[in-house]
Amino acid sequence: MLDTPKNAEKSYADGKILQSVADGVGIITFNNPDKRNAMSLEMWEGFGSALIELRDNPDVRVVILTGAGDKAFVSGADISQFEKTRHNAAASEEYSRRSEAQRALLASYPKPTIACIRGFCLGGGMQVAMMSDIRFAAENSQFGIPAAKLGIAYGYDGLKHLVSLVGPSWARLIMYTGMKIDSAEALRIGLVDRVLPGPELWDATMEIARTISGNAPLAIKAAKITIAQVLKDESRRDMDAIKQIGSACMDSEDFREGRTAFMEKRKPRFNGK
Known part of the structure; x- marks a missing residue:
């Protein structure tokens, strides 16, 4: 927080x-x-x-x-x-x-x-x-x-x-x-x-x-981007944007922090990176 x-x-x-x-x-x-x-x-x-x-x-x-x-x-x-x-x-x-x-x-x-x-x-x-x-x-x-x-x-x-x-x-x-x-x-x-x-x-x-x-800002951004694409007609969806933000989440410091905090049984401290 x-x-x-x-x-x-x-x-x-x-x-x-x-x-x-x-x-x-x-x-x-x-x-x-x-x-x-x-x-x-x-x-x-x-x-x-x-x-x-x-x-x-x-x-x-x-x-x-x-x-x-x-x-x-x-x-x-x-x-x-x-x-x-x-x-x-x-x-x-x-x-x-x-x-x-x-x-x-x-x-x-x-x-x-x-x-x-x-x-x-x-x-x-x-x-x-x-x-x-x-x-x-x-x-x-x-x-x-x-x-x-x-x-x-x-x-x-x-x-x-x-x-x-x-x-x-x-x-x-x-x-x-x-x-x-x-x-x-x-x-x-x-x-x-x-x-x-x-x-x-x-x-x-x-x-x-x-x-x-x-919560993790990049994960929330991924959800927001993906939901926005879901609401578009299939022909207008930007699947590359969904893939890009997904990759950014998996490579982020926040993902490592989330895993570490889970293992250490503490609240994570996310920085959006």
């Missing part, structure tokens, strides 16, 4: 995106509680900057995404910006280009990510949650994609992740109706992985994050 001291909290987008590190765990907080953490374009770009910094920090082995307060994870896009940034097709395309660049960072993120969800998780917040590797939710959470109620298209990437998690029939129901579903239904259909009482959510999320941060 890493013993990284907690870093000073950093902020982006005028304080509406917060980032900190503790015990090998990076934490990004969507901090716009007055608007139920609705995402402005500036927040998307700040989110991308925070992701890049944690990605490049060698002390960080896993990243938690969460919303400030208990009302929302992310309640979607900041609709008050739409008149300025998404008022027609051309403006919407520019908005999408700039915000999609940040979502692409998350979709291809090399480190494990966990969405810790309280309250509303809607629209763009669903995209963030679905692109995360693991989703834990509080019992009071609500999920939905209200695109049909706003007259906008949700986009290929978001729907690809939705279909992969819940299947095409539930994806149609969610998209056609714009309905909200509660955390129990979200768990039942596979949208989230675990539901906990609100007071227990953060500690349970951190426990999983610390467990991940204490």
Whole structure:
């Protein structure tokens, strides 16, 4: 287990995106509680900057995404910006280009990510949650994609992740109706992985994050790469990437440390090499 001291909290987008590190765990907080953490374009770009910094920090082995307060994870896009940034097709395309660049960072993120969800998780917040590797939710959470109620298209990437998690029939129901579903239904259909009482959510999320941060980073990277390839069409799978990371694991110092620790009946100390 890493013993990284907690870093000073950093902020982006005028304080509406917060980032900190503790015990090998990076934490990004969507901090716009007055608007139920609705995402402005500036927040998307700040989110991308925070992701890049944690990605490049060698002390960080896993990243938690969460919303400030208990009302929302992310309640979607900041609709008050739409008149300025998404008022027609051309403006919407520019908005999408700039915000999609940040979502692409998350979709291809090399480190494990966990969405810790309280309250509303809607629209763009669903995209963030679905692109995360693991989703834990509080019992009071609500999920939905209200695109049909706003007259906008949700986009290929978001729907690809939705279909992969819940299947095409539930994806149609969610998209056609714009309905909200509660955390129990979200768990039942596979949208989230675990539901906990609100007071227990953060500690349970951190426990999983610390467990991940204490495991061998190369082995986790191998699992992440291989699962991503499994989800692709067979013709597009990069089997060489799977073979390469497998070889790196077998030749690593961590593999030797894991074997030695097992024989010596102690916890291994992995360094990611």
